[in-house]
Amino acid sequence: MAIEKEQLSASESLRKTRTFGKVRCHNPSCMERIQPAPGANHAKCPTCGMEYRLFWVNSTLPRIRGPVWDVNRKIAQEKMARLEAAASKKNGKKGGK
Amino acid sequence: MALNRKIAYIDLTTGDIETKPIPLEVRKKFLGGRGLDAYLLLNHTEKGCDPLGPGNALIISGGILTATCASATARTHVMAKSPLTNMLGSANMGGFFAPELAWAGFHHLVIKGKAEKPVYIWIHNGEIEIRDAGHLWGKTTTDTQWAIREELGDEDIKSAVIGPAGENLVTFANVMTGIKNSAGRTGMGCVMGSKNLKAVAARGSMDIEIAHPVEALEHNKHFINQITSAKVNQTQGALGTPFIWGATNSWGGVRTRNFQYNQCENADDIEPERIDEICEETMGPYHMTGCFGCQVHCRAQYKVPSGPFAGKYDEGPEYTSLGAFGGEPDCKNAETVFAGNHLVNQFGVDNLEIGSIISWAMELYELGILTNKDTDGLELRFGNDEALLEMVERICFRKGWLGDTLADGGLPAAEKIGKNSFDYLVQVKGMNNLHSDERGTPALALNIATASRGSDHLRSRPAIDLYHLPEKVLRKIYSSPIPYDGPLSSEHTAYEGKPWQVYWQENCYMAVDCLGICKYHTVFLGATLPNFEDWPKVIYYNTGLEMTPEEIWEVAERCNNIERLFNLREGLERDDLKKGDTLSHRYFDEPCRRGAPDIIGATIDREKFTKMIDEFYEHHNWDKNGVPTAETLERLGLDKEPSHLI
Numbered sequence: 001m002a003i004e005k006e007q008l009s010a011s012e013s014l015r016k017t018r019t020f021g022k023v024r025c026h027n028p029s030c031m032e033r034i035q036p037a038p039g040a041n042h043a044k045c046p047t048c049g050m051e052y053r054l055f056w057v058n059s060t061l062p063r064i065r066g067p068v069w070d071v072n073r074k075i076a077q078e079k080m081a082r083l084e085a086a087a088s089k090k091n092g093k094k095g096g097k
Numbered sequence: 098m099a100l101n102r103k104i105a106y107i108d109l110t111t112g113d114i115e116t117k118p119i120p121l122e123v124r125k126k127f128l129g130g131r132g133l134d135a136y137l138l139l140n141h142t143e144k145g146c147d148p149l150g151p152g153n154a155l156i157i158s159g160g161i162l163t164a165t166c167a168s169a170t171a172r173t174h175v176m177a178k179s180p181l182t183n184m185l186g187s188a189n190m191g192g193f194f195a196p197e198l199a200w201a202g203f204h205h206l207v208i209k210g211k212a213e214k215p216v217y218i219w220i221h222n223g224e225i226e227i228r229d230a231g232h233l234w235g236k237t238t239t240d241t242q243w244a245i246r247e248e249l250g251d252e253d254i255k256s257a258v259i260g261p262a263g264e265n266l267v268t269f270a271n272v273m274t275g276i277k278n279s280a281g282r283t284g285m286g287c288v289m290g291s292k293n294l295k296a297v298a299a300r301g302s303m304d305i306e307i308a309h310p311v312e313a314l315e316h317n318k319h320f321i322n323q324i325t326s327a328k329v330n331q332t333q334g335a336l337g338t339p340f341i342w343g344a345t346n347s348w349g350g351v352r353t354r355n356f357q358y359n360q361c362e363n364a365d366d367i368e369p370e371r372i373d374e375i376c377e378e379t380m381g382p383y384h385m386t387g388c389f390g391c392q393v394h395c396r397a398q399y400k401v402p403s404g405p406f407a408g409k410y411d412e413g414p415e416y417t418s419l420g421a422f423g424g425e426p427d428c429k430n431a432e433t434v435f436a437g438n439h440l441v442n443q444f445g446v447d448n449l450e451i452g453s454i455i456s457w458a459m460e461l462y463e464l465g466i467l468t469n470k471d472t473d474g475l476e477l478r479f480g481n482d483e484a485l486l487e488m489v490e491r492i493c494f495r496k497g498w499l500g501d502t503l504a505d506g507g508l509p510a511a512e513k514i515g516k517n518s519f520d521y522l523v524q525v526k527g528m529n530n531l532h533s534d535e536r537g538t539p540a541l542a543l544n545i546a547t548a549s550r551g552s553d554h555l556r557s558r559p560a561i562d563l564y565h566l567p568e569k570v571l572r573k574i575y576s577s578p579i580p581y582d583g584p585l586s587s588e589h590t591a592y593e594g595k596p597w598q599v600y601w602q603e604n605c606y607m608a609v610d611c612l613g614i615c616k617y618h619t620v621f622l623g624a625t626l627p628n629f630e631d632w633p634k635v636i637y638y639n640t641g642l643e644m645t646p647e648e649i650w651e652v653a654e655r656c657n658n659i660e661r662l663f664n665l666r667e668g669l670e671r672d673d674l675k676k677g678d679t680l681s682h683r684y685f686d687e688p689c690r691r692g693a694p695d696i697i698g699a700t701i702d703r704e705k706f707t708k709m710i711d712e713f714y715e716h717h718n719w720d721k722n723g724v725p726t727a728e729t730l731e732r733l734g735l736d737k738e739p740s741h742l743i
Contacts, residue, residue: 002297009630011323012619018328018625024565026348027693028537028590031565050348050693055370057335061328065370066347069363070329072692080690092644 025050026067036062050075050091100124100161102204103308104137104743105225105329107218109292110151110210114225119204121394121743124482124642125652126734129204130160130657131187131610134176137207138185139663140739142636148284149266149291151211157257157297158194158205160613164305165639166313168320171195171388173257173274179283180291181268181450181506184529184676185660187550188271188285191388191396191615192278194299197255201301208292217245217256217296230295234264237443238273245298250314256298260445262493263290268506269450273442277396277412278388281447283528283550284506294712308641316634320627325392325666329623333395334385339369341622342416342424342656345533349692350563351424352453352534354479355460356683359534360691361424366431373401375431384477386412393617401435414438420532421452423538426459426485431481437489450460453529454503454510455488457522466516473497507673523681525552526669536689537699538562540595543709547599547678549660555616557603561624574620575601578629579645588696592705595710604653608632608669611656655733658717658725662738671710671723678710678723 023043025032030046039061044051051068099129106115119133129135133155146152156176163170173195179186186486198204202223215230233241238260246254247287255274262270263286269284271279280286289295307313324330332340345351346368349360365371376384379400387394401409414422414434422428422437441448455477462477469475477484477499491500502510508527511519523530528551535542540562541554548556561574571585575598584594602620607629612632620628629646636642636649644652661669684701691697714721718729730736 009627010577011625011627011631013627014570014573015323015326018326020328026344028348028565028588028695048694057332061331063340064331064344064347066343066365066368075694076691076697079694083688083698091249 021062023052023054023062023064026052026064042068100642102199103202104205104207106204107208107225107227108210109208109212109216109227109294112227114227114494115205116225117743120743124161127656128161128611128652129163130158130172130613131174131176131189132607132652132659133205133611134158134174134187134271135656135663137205137743138176138178138658139355140741141207141209142178146178148178148183148186148288151209151292153178153209153288153291155208155285155288155292155294155357156205156432157198157208159199160611161642162635162639163204163613164196164199164312166307166317167390167614167635167639168317168324169388169391169393169618171390172610172613172615173198173280174545174610174613175257175272175280175285177285177288178667180266180287181284182261182551184526184664184669185550186283186285188280188282189555189610190272190278190280191391192255192274193389194255194257194274194278195613196389197301198299199301199305200303201299203670206297208294211291212293215293215295217294217298219249220297220299220301222301229342233295235261237261238445239276241296242274245296249298249300251300254298254300257288258296258445259286259294260443260686262399262444263287263445264295265493265495265504266290267446267493267504269447271445271447273445275412276410277415277438277442279442279447282449282553283294284446284447290701307639309638313638316638320631320635323625323627323631324618327625330393330617333393333617336369336373337385337395337397337413338416339414339419340416342419342532343369346424349689349696350534350537351420352456352523352530352532353424354427355425355456355521355627356681356687357460357535358691359536359689359696361427361429362691364423366429367419367423367434371431371642372419372434373397375435375522388615391615395617396654399435402432403441404432404436406436408441409439411435411439411442412413413442417452417531418448421448422485425452425456425532427479428482428485430482433485436486440486440489440493444489446489446493449531450506450529451489451492452532453523454492454507455485457507457529458488458499458503460521461514463517464521465501466514466518468699471499473499495512520682523552523683525680526550526676528552535687536684536701537692537696539592539701539705539709540589540598542684542701542706543595543599543713544602546680546710547713549664556606557599558621559595559598559602560622561582561620562595562598564624565589566624571598574624574628578650590699592709593704596709596716600713600716602652603657604650605629607653607656608649611652612636644704651733655735656727658733658735659738661719661723661725662735665724669723680706
C-alpha cells in the first residue's frame, strides 16, 4: 500500500536542490545563476550583461524586482533593429526575384 | 469511513429540495470538488441548454479534503454551463465558504430552475431554506454578506454571493465570498443572477469525522514544513501574488496595450514591492493574511491610499489586478490598481476578463474601429486611468452602448462592433486571455489553447518551465506516477517535450481541484511542492480512503475527460477559432517587441504548435480531432455517460 512507503517522494527529494542567496538571470538563453552581495539592490549578469534591480524577501532570499529599464530598453531596441533589418533584407531579396 | 457529507439538489422554480449521500463508488471515481462537479454538470444538463435558462445547473462544492485536518482546503468550486463561452463554466475561490458549507452538512449543491423573485439559500446544520432576498438585491458583494449576517444574527456566517454585475447578467460576473475571494472565470455569477439567486449562506457546527486524527495532524506538520520552506511560498507570504506579475514583466511575458507589447516598461509604481509598501503604509506591518487552513498567507490587506475611494478597506490586489488595471491598459499608477481592484471586488466581476476586454476596446478605439460616438465621448485610450475605471462601472451596470456591448463578452461584442474587431480579440473558446503573453513560451501557449474553460493558466500551465530546471529534475517530477521517458527540455522557448508537461500539469491541477486544496500547495509555481506521491497519506489519514498515486492520476484523467465530453457536446472543434483548441492569429503573426533579448522577435511557430496539439491529444489517447477514443472512455469507465449515478 502506497501510504506505508517511507521513502521520499519526488518533491521531498528535490528539496535539497533549493538554492538560497541567488537569482537566475531572466534572459531565456542565459538563465545564469547570479549571486549578489548580501543586501545588494542591483546585480549584473556576468554572462550576458543584463542588469537587474533586486529585492530581498529575507536575508537569504533575493529576487529580481525588475530590469534596469534603460539598459533593457536599449538591448530591446538594438535587437528589434537587427531583426527588422534582417527581415527587410530578406524581403528585398524576394522582391528582386 | 469519514466521507459522510451530502449532496443537495435545489430547484428554485418549484422550491423542492432533496438531499442524498454521496456513494463511495462515486467518490472513488471522482473524489469531489471540480471532478465530481463535472460529472454532475454532464449528467444534469441537456445538450445546448441555455446558460441563463432554468435548465442550467449551478453546482457549488468543496473538495474531498475540505474542512479536514489537511492544509489549505479552503477552495470552493463553482461550475455551470458558461454564459461567456457557451461551453464548460468553472471557477474556483479561496476564503472560508466551502469549509463552512461542509460543517453545515453538504459538500455539493446542485441548483437548478429560476426563482420568481430574488432569493437566497440558507444552509444551517443539515437544514436548507430558500429565503426572500428582495432587500439584498442591488447591494455590493460585501454589503450583501454583512446584511445576511445581521438578518440571521450570526457574524460567523459565510456566504457565496453576487454583486451588481451578476444581477445585471454581465457574462463574466463572479461568485464571491469575503472581501475579495472570487470564483471569477466563465461568468458563474451571471448564472447565479439568471436564477434570481443573490447568495448562498452557510453556517455549521456539525462534526467532520477524521479517519485517523492523530496521524492526520502529525502528517500535516510535515506537509506544512514542505509548503512553507519553499522559496516561492516565502515570497508569496511577503509580497503576495503580485510577485508573479512582477517576475513575468521583468523578462517580457505580460500583455501590454492589449497584445501590442509584451512588457510594461517603467512600471515601478505597480511593482509588487511598491504595492506591498502601500499595504504596509495603510494597514501596518502585519497586513498579510490567509484562507482557511493555509500557512502561506499570500493575501494582502489594504486601504485605498488616495483618489475617489481613499480609505476604503479591501484585499489584494492579486497579480491579476496588476495585469487588468496596470499592464494591459498601460496604466502605471498604483492608485488605479487599488481603485480598480476595489471596484471589481464590490461589483463582483472578473478582473481578468474586464481588464482584457477594456484593453481590447482601447486598441479598437485607437485604431478608429470604435469612435467617440460608440464611447459616448469617452477618450478610451491606453494609459487613460479615468477612462479605464469609468468603463468598469459602465460594464458592470450596462451603461451606454459600449458598456452594454462589452458586458456580453468578447465574442458577441466582436459581432456587434463588426469591422475587423475580432482580429484584435485575444481569446480562446470565447474567454479572454489573462494578462500574460505566451509568444515566447510554447508550453504556456499550448496550455491556454487547450484549457477546458478557455484561455486560462490554472488548468494545465507548467509554470516551472520558466525556471530552467535541469533535465534530471524535470524528469523526476514529470515521470511520476506514470513512467515517461520521452523528451523534456529545460529551455522554455523550446517545443520538445512540452505536450507531456502540459498533460501532466492538467492532471495535477485536476487532482488538486478534486481534493479542494490551493494550487500554491502543489507543483504550480514551485517544483518542490507536493504532488501525486504526497497525497495518498493525506487522503487516507483524513478520510480513510486508500488510493495510490496512480489511482489519483487516473481519477484526474477521468475528470479531465468528463470535461472534454461536456465541451465536445457543446460544440468544441479542434481548429475553431471561437470554440476550439487554438490561438488568435496574433500569436503566430505578431512578434514580441520587448523584454529579454531572446523573447524579442518571438512568435509561436504554427507548424510546431500544430504538432504539439497532436502530441497532446496522443498523450490523452484522443483522436486527431481531440475526441476521446472508445478505448479511452472504456478504460476510464466513461463509456456509458451520462450514467446518472447520482
